Amino acid sequence: IAGITQAPTSQILAAGRRMTLRCTQDMRHNAMYWYRQDLGLGLRLIHYSNTAGTTGKGEVPDGYSVSRANTDDFPLTLASAVPSQTSVYFCASSAGILNEQFFGPGTRLTVL
């Protein structure tokens, strides 16, 4: 692994289903983030983690949960997907909260 990876690349999901988006980084960065990007709205922060074991809510946290059991992984879970959660999801990491963020390639999620 080099950098930050996300899985799956894309997914079509039925409404009401549970889904976990995976994010892994090998840069030993303390901070990690989940964003969603929708046309005309830019990147919006869902949840973040300043360090392993801690998480915080971003701008649009409702319907999503995260965990940070270790430094490398930061999964995002949709407990019961709804069509409004159709979006492109980007995971990112940074050495610290004010440092450059490195982004994963994104997950395109469609909820029908």
Next chain:
Amino acid sequence: RKEVEQDPGPFNVPEGATVAFNCTYSNSASQSFFWYRQDCRKEPKLLMSVYSSGNEDGRFTAQLNRASQYISLLIRDSKLSDSATYLCVVNIPEVRWKTSYDKVIFGPGTSLSVIP
């Protein structure tokens, strides 16, 4: 007022032109500023940090105006490969339970198309 605002564009400019983007921010206590570039259907990538005294990287110049609370990005001698969306990023200090936090906010982006 939104915390970070940008002119969405699109800016359509001919090759070789000079183009400038502005980004305004609402919190005067903000300390960290960046410009990111995002190509269509790709992830954002850091273009350059913005320093208080202004900084230059080849054809790109970034400026910070604290008094007016905006940052700018100037691209000289535009290339076709400069076509992308440019996102400004600003840190927003917050205080919660008497503890200071920083959150990083991405602007909505400005779309640039460089035309042959």
